[in-house]
Amino acid sequence: MTDCLFCKMVAGEIQPDVVYEDSEVLAFRDVNPQAPTHVLVIPKAHISTTNDLDADNAHIVGKLYLAAKQVAMDAGIAEPGYRMVMNCNPGAGQSVYHIHLHVLGGRPMTWPPG
Ligand code: DGP
Numbered sequence: 001m002t003d004c005l006f007c008k009m010v011a012g013e014i015q016p017d018v019v020y021e022d023s024e025v026l027a028f029r030d031v032n033p034q035a036p037t038h039v040l041v042i043p044k045a046h047i048s049t050t051n052d053l054d055a056d057n058a059h060i061v062g063k064l065y066l067a068a069k070q071v072a073m074d075a076g077i078a079e080p081g082y083r084m085v086m087n088c089n090p091g092a093g094q095s096v097y098h099i100h101l102h103v104l105g106g107r108p109m110t111w112p113p114g
Helices: 005-011 059-075
Strands: 018-021 025-029 037-043 082-085 101-105
Touching: 005 025, 005 037, 018 037, 018 059, 025 059, 037 059, 059 082, 059 101
Parallel strands: none
Antiparallel strands: 018 025, 025 037, 037 101, 082 101
């Protein structure tokens, strides 16, 4: 998608602070971190929201979680613990319409989230 911020990162038109990359997944630091570690894990293929997941693209969700686990291990937050969140649509606060898994850690997490 030409007008998608995260697709521009995948295409190399915008250079985020990348912490993990493979053939299907890119992970980079959030520009507005909400925790000492705050990384966004995205599929390289454009998927606007989790409502657009289907049997053909669902495999990428597992890849996102595997990448998130690697990010957490590399950041040293795997053992103390970390939170993974994917917001869907305005009611949940989604602001970028290319699915992304937030990986947050390095501080205590409260529940329920706001
Ligand atoms: P969400 O609200 O769940 O759609 O999260 C979108 C996140 O994207 C938000 O935490 C801030 C982050 N973000 C927005 N623009 C940029 C950017 O240009 N670079 C980076 N690294 N992160 C961005």
